[in-house]
Amino acid sequence: MSSLWSELERVLGEVQKPARYIGCEDGMTVPDHHPDAVAWLLLYPDTYEVGLPNQGLQILYEILNERPDAVAERSYAPWTDMAEVLRREGLPLFSVDTHMPAGEFDILAFNLAAELVYTNVLECLDLAGLPIRAADRGPEHPLVLIGGHCSYNPEPVADFVDAAVLGDGEEVVGEITEVVAAWKAAGSGSRPELLQALSGVSGVYVPSLYRADFDGGLLTGVVPIDDAPPVVEKRTVADLADWPYPKNQLVPLTEVIHDRLNVEVFRGCTRGCRFCQAGMITRPVRERPAEQVRTMIAEGIRRTGYDEVSLTSLSTADFSGIQEVVAATVADDACGQVSVSLPSLRVDAFTVGIAAEVQRARRTGLTFAPEAGSWRMRQVINKLISEEDLYSAVEAAYSQGWRRVKLYFLTGLPTETDEDTLAILEMARKCIEVGRRHQRSPSVTVSVGGFVPKPFTPFQWFGQNTEDELRRKVGLLREELKRQPKAYRGVQLKWHDARASVVEGMMSRGDRRLGRVIEDVWRAGGVFQEWGEHFDIRLWEAAMDAHGMSFEDLVYRHRTAEEALPWDHLSAGLHKDFLWQDWRDALDEVGLEDCRWIPCYDCGACTGFGIEHVVASAVPPAGGSQGTGQDRSTGGEVPVALTSRPVAEQGSEMVVA
Amino acid sequence: MRLRVRYVKKGKVRFTSHRDVARIWERALRRVGLAMAYSRGFSPRPKLSFGLALSTGHESEAEFLELELADEEGGPADWSTERGSDLAERLTGALPTGLDVVAVVPTEKGDSLQQAVTSCTWSIEVDGVGMEEMNAWVADLLSREEIVVERERKGKPVVEDLRPHVLALDVTGTTETGVRLLADLGTQPRALRPTELLAALYPPLKAGTVCRMNQWMSQGDEREEPLTAPIVPAPSATVPA
Numbered sequence: 001m002s003s004l005w006s007e008l009e010r011v012l013g014e015v016q017k018p019a020r021y022i023g024c025e026d027g028m029t030v031p032d033h034h035p036d037a038v039a040w041l042l043l044y045p046d047t048y049e050v051g052l053p054n055q056g057l058q059i060l061y062e063i064l065n066e067r068p069d070a071v072a073e074r075s076y077a078p079w080t081d082m083a084e085v086l087r088r089e090g091l092p093l094f095s096v097d098t099h100m101p102a103g104e105f106d107i108l109a110f111n112l113a114a115e116l117v118y119t120n121v122l123e124c125l126d127l128a129g130l131p132i133r134a135a136d137r138g139p140e141h142p143l144v145l146i147g148g149h150c151s152y153n154p155e156p157v158a159d160f161v162d163a164a165v166l167g168d169g170e171e172v173v174g175e176i177t178e179v180v181a182a183w184k185a186a187g188s189g190s191r192p193e194l195l196q197a198l199s200g201v202s203g204v205y206v207p208s209l210y211r212a213d214f215d216g217g218l219l220t221g222v223v224p225i226d227d228a229p230p231v232v233e234k235r236t237v238a239d240l241a242d243w244p245y246p247k248n249q250l251v252p253l254t255e256v257i258h259d260r261l262n263v264e265v266f267r268g269c270t271r272g273c274r275f276c277q278a279g280m281i282t283r284p285v286r287e288r289p290a291e292q293v294r295t296m297i298a299e300g301i302r303r304t305g306y307d308e309v310s311l312t313s314l315s316t317a318d319f320s321g322i323q324e325v326v327a328a329t330v331a332d333d334a335c336g337q338v339s340v341s342l343p344s345l346r347v348d349a350f351t352v353g354i355a356a357e358v359q360r361a362r363r364t365g366l367t368f369a370p371e372a373g374s375w376r377m378r379q380v381i382n383k384l385i386s387e388e389d390l391y392s393a394v395e396a397a398y399s400q401g402w403r404r405v406k407l408y409f410l411t412g413l414p415t416e417t418d419e420d421t422l423a424i425l426e427m428a429r430k431c432i433e434v435g436r437r438h439q440r441s442p443s444v445t446v447s448v449g450g451f452v453p454k455p456f457t458p459f460q461w462f463g464q465n466t467e468d469e470l471r472r473k474v475g476l477l478r479e480e481l482k483r484q485p486k487a488y489r490g491v492q493l494k495w496h497d498a499r500a501s502v503v504e505g506m507m508s509r510g511d512r513r514l515g516r517v518i519e520d521v522w523r524a525g526g527v528f529q530e531w532g533e534h535f536d537i538r539l540w541e542a543a544m545d546a547h548g549m550s551f552e553d554l555v556y557r558h559r560t561a562e563e564a565l566p567w568d569h570l571s572a573g574l575h576k577d578f579l580w581q582d583w584r585d586a587l588d589e590v591g592l593e594d595c596r597w598i599p600c601y602d603c604g605a606c607t608g609f610g611i612e613h614v615v616a617s618a619v620p621p622a623g624g625s626q627g628t629g630q631d632r633s634t635g636g637e638v639p640v641a642l643t644s645r646p647v648a649e650q651g652s653e654m655v656v657a
Numbered sequence: 658m659r660l661r662v663r664y665v666k667k668g669k670v671r672f673t674s675h676r677d678v679a680r681i682w683e684r685a686l687r688r689v690g691l692a693m694a695y696s697r698g699f700s701p702r703p704k705l706s707f708g709l710a711l712s713t714g715h716e717s718e719a720e721f722l723e724l725e726l727a728d729e730e731g732g733p734a735d736w737s738t739e740r741g742s743d744l745a746e747r748l749t750g751a752l753p754t755g756l757d758v759v760a761v762v763p764t765e766k767g768d769s770l771q772q773a774v775t776s777c778t779w780s781i782e783v784d785g786v787g788m789e790e791m792n793a794w795v796a797d798l799l800s801r802e803e804i805v806v807e808r809e810r811k812g813k814p815v816v817e818d819l820r821p822h823v824l825a826l827d828v829t830g831t832t833e834t835g836v837r838l839l840a841d842l843g844t845q846p847r848a849l850r851p852t853e854l855l856a857a858l859y860p861p862l863k864a865g866t867v868c869r870m871n872q873w874m875s876q877g878d879e880r881e882e883p884l885t886a887p888i889v890p891a892p893s894a895t896v897p898a
Contacts, residue, residue: 005669013714018672024753251684253670253753254677305684305751337701 031071102128112150115507158207159515167234277454283605290321320617373423412465450501670755708770
């Protein structure tokens with residue numbers, strides 16, 4: 001391999017934000033490429049600013065570079081101006097670490113966190129000089145892998161990737177490295193042989209070894225052609241304490257999103273919100289020991305020079321060690337003037353209390369996600385936040401000096417009526433009322449997104465609202481605001497593009513036939529579709545028409561209990577009958593409590609893999625209803641018996657090494 | 658207590674913006690543990706003042722920055738040469754490759770660097786051009802009484818004469834792929850950019866590698882640098898305009 005830097009530096013003056021392409025981050029590894037090391041290129045198919053902070057990618061980058069038999073570099077989707085320059089100059093996609101040509105790596109591994117980036121994957125493959133379809137690639141081409149949440153339904157991109165990896169990557173990347181190293185050493189050069197070997201690694205799905213069967217327009221199943229496993233299970237690391245990564249978080253030279261130290265405090269969530277794919281597929285809850293979190297914060301702050309740390313998880317206020325960690329960080333002299341940010345705040349006053357403790361400066365806005373306006377609707381989605389929770393949280397926020405509250409909602413939820421939709425504004429209006437007790441002109445920003453059903457959730461059978469219906473619902477809200485401007489003074493409404501939700505929905509639950517659609521859209525220039533300025537629904541409509549497919553069939557239709565789902569041959573551990581029961585409960589407006597502190601429902605995520613929740617506290621933290629709709633203000637009222645660490649028994653079904 | 662810092666910006670890191678460099682400095686200062694003075698108010702920031710912005714993609718031998726320290730770091734009397742060079746070394750270690758601190762000295766609070774600096778010397782490489790033709794073009798430019806350009810400022814067209822800003826311009830030699838110019842360009846009331854100078858030549862040219870060699874403050878008829886680098890020689894254009 002040889003670096004392309006001297007060619008690149010001549011053209012970097014022509015493109016916007018050239019710092020996106022230079023690497024040089026603190027924490028970067030300069031790899032020693034040698035013939036015995038499997039060379040991984042970890043790609044995030046969005047801009048550098050969006051991709052650089054991705055913790056999953058950084059974790060694997062470090063784990064691979066620590067191995068003697070592997071090296072890893074990184075790459076991000078070049079912006080359209082750069083892609084144009086690369087094609088004009090005949091230059092390929094490159095790594096940002098040492099500017100090596102992407103096509104010379106052994107593995108190109110894409111992190112797929114959102115469906116709308118699929119066309120960017122094709123763009124990256126093409127810029128790297130690879131045939132975009134896996135079937136057209138030969139032994140001289142790198143292996144193309146995907147990981148991340150989108151791997152749970154990889155069927156829309158099945159034609160383009162060699163393998164999809166399900167679940168936590170910490171362990172499986174090592175096993176893949178060993179398979180590829182052995183294949184290289186054997187020197188047969190046979191790609192089918194390599195794919196066969198990979199399909200033997202737990203968590204690795206090789207689409208070309210499976211056939212998607214259809215009866216008329218309906219998928220009847222995705223089945224192994226020969227002896228590939230009939231079901232591919234996700235990977236789960238049992239204990240985060242064993243994986244204190246990233247140890248050297250990358251500090252970029254140019255501004256990126258989430259530009260701060262990030263420390264993952266736990267993985268998984270059992271709140272059981274029925275719309276939330278992340279909460280379903282990342283079970284069980286695995287907390288990092290509070291002491292390890294404190295060490296990672298203190299060392300990270302000293303090393304990076306950041307003045308802000310974010311404690312990341314799907315619901316950080318639920319972390320058993322939250323108060324201990326926050327108090328220690330704020331008190332630590334060595335950390336200086338460090339502010340702590342808590343994304344994914346639970347909605348209650350207790351949580352705001354913690355936020356007040358850590359965010360001494362910059363008290364501008366606080367965000368909550370009630371997700372639905374009416375209690376009935378929140379029971380359907382199992383986000384059991386009481387009105388009292390919300391108003392006491394909002395009261396706490398305004399009285400503690402915050403001036404702006406942002407509320408996230410979904411619309412287009414199962415069984416949603418216009419009354420439910422309009423309840424969103426009622427909630428916002430009451431928040432303003434609460435705010436007026438403390439501030440002269442409080443403001444509430446209401447952000448409304450169109451609900452997109454995702455695989456491995458109880459709502460996977462639900463027919464997504466049509467584009468027109470989503471638009472009508474946003475219209476209802478806009479009209480109501482216009483009708484009574486005085487009543488809603490201080491309320492601002494923001495909404496997502498309903499057309500983008502439709503395309504996202506199509507990919508999220510689509511099947512293999514979508515490969516042709518994705519390819520058409522890419523060939524027509526449809527890249528960066530997750531960016532409003534580039535998204536073009538007409539490209540998608542034209543491609544769907546050309547291949548005789550309809551949004552009605554793929555997106556809007558309710559699916560039946562009997563029909564095959566495109567991801568039935570994959571498993572996130574969750575039993576399908578658990579999800580179906582939860583779907584029926586949703587329609588009956590029956591909530592389901594968090595299983596972290598009460599006996600098991602046997603959803604399958606723990607029992608199937610012989611692992612358990614890793615939670616330091618046997619009782620829920622105090623405050624509000626804890627999203628259960630019941631009074632838990634004192635905390636710790638749920639009788640539970642939990643082991644605090646996972647028990648690994650010989651001969652159990654435990655998948656992890 | 659105020660410190661003036663001189664640093665260079667070279668290599669890959671030259672593609673970072675002025676704003677990026679400011680953020681990089683804030684992190685580096687926290688990493689070396691220098692106690693900074695902070696601004697008051699809603700969102701306190703360390704007190705740093707940067708000199709003239711350097712265009713993204715240009716290198717520099719002469720960038721300057723002033724830091725306001727907290728009282729606990731002591732006064733100028735506590736600031737020895739050794740302490741300055743030790744800090745320079747630690748800062749270089751905390752900054753990315755290509756940003757290197759060459760000197761640190763205590764200073765008095767005076768005019769801001771942006772106001773004090775009146776001209777810069779630039780090394781400008783131009784590819785695909787020979788010595789002879791470049792000499793002719795440069796002579797043509799210098800012979801003009803005025804160089805009138807129209808440019809947009811805050812969305813409105815403004816007519817400007819660039820000639821007074823071209824203080825010296827010299828073709829100093831060849832590179833592997835073209836020639837090298839050395840130019841002294843005025844910075845008041847606004848800094849003339851090397852790319853604007855090349856665009857004003859007939860025919861308009863595009864710059865290759867551009868490096869700011871010096872920044873100058875006027876002292877009567879003399880000029881001096883805000884802080885002389887101990888190791889870096891200070892070349893200058895020789896042909897007066």
